[in-house]
Amino acid sequence: MDRMSWHSPDAQEYVPTVREQERYWDERWDLRPEPNTWQLRRADKIIELLGTVSLHQPRILDLGCATGWFTERLARLGEATGIDLSAEAIARARTRYRGVRFEAGNIFEMALPAAHYDVVVAQEVVAHVPDQAGFVNIIAGTLKPGGYLVISAANKVVMDRVDFGPDPREHIKRWLTLGDLKRLVRPRFTVLRGTSVIPLGDRGFLRIVNSHRLSGLFRWLISPERLDAWRERAGWGYSVIVLAQKRA
Secondary structure: OOEEEOOOHHHHOOOOOHHHHHHHHHHHHHHOOOOOHHHHHHHHHHHHHHOOOOOOOOEEEEEOOOOOHHHHHHOOOOEEEEEEOOHHHHHHHHHHOOOOEEEEOOOOOOOOOOOOEEEEEEEOOHHHOOOHHHHHHHHHHHEEEEEEEEEEEEEHHHHOOOOOOEEEOOOOOOOEOHHHHHHHHOOOEEEEEEEEEEEOOOOOHHHHHOOHHHHHHHOOOOOHHHHHHHHHHOOOEEEEEEEEEEOO
16 A cells, blocks of 8 residues: 655645545544544543533534444434444444444535534544535534534644654545634634644654653642643644534
């Protein structure tokens, strides 16, 4: 398989076919069916953000639901549906969470119901689609007026300063800063909150910000948890997250 660095400029010039993307995500979720600690931390933050708005038995759409573990968690808040491009991931989700509705497909080709959902969660999807503005417009179309969007993406500030090694070219990688993500949703939404989670990065200024030496210097003044919270508020977390409300 032709592979390239996460940070290679060429990685953004090649747009894989939908079938290539399906194959990539099928393989990924087959190898990693369970959430890792980063995904669980991000999920906790999303639930925390949803707790800041008024919801009563909402209809929730989980876009890019993967193996369905977070859709099942969202179903505890209301009626949840999960959609993912990977048929393999959806097959796992249907087997494991029989009380939750799941669909496999490409949302750019699916006929989603108009003004149907109260909440859409799009966790780590927008950075992996070729048409980001179109993706946001699809979400806006399926949300009720006044409905809420929680959207997250890998943080460009961090991704430019960390090396995860080579990656298949079928993996679309168009990272966003917190500011980028806010600007992307503003044409259709009012931004309510923006944050980041999971402090990461060992290059450039993040090498200093995340150094054990800095943490050691501050350990008598601030707990590691509060220091991490400060880093996240500063926008230096691995994922950036925005809570926004669709304008009527």
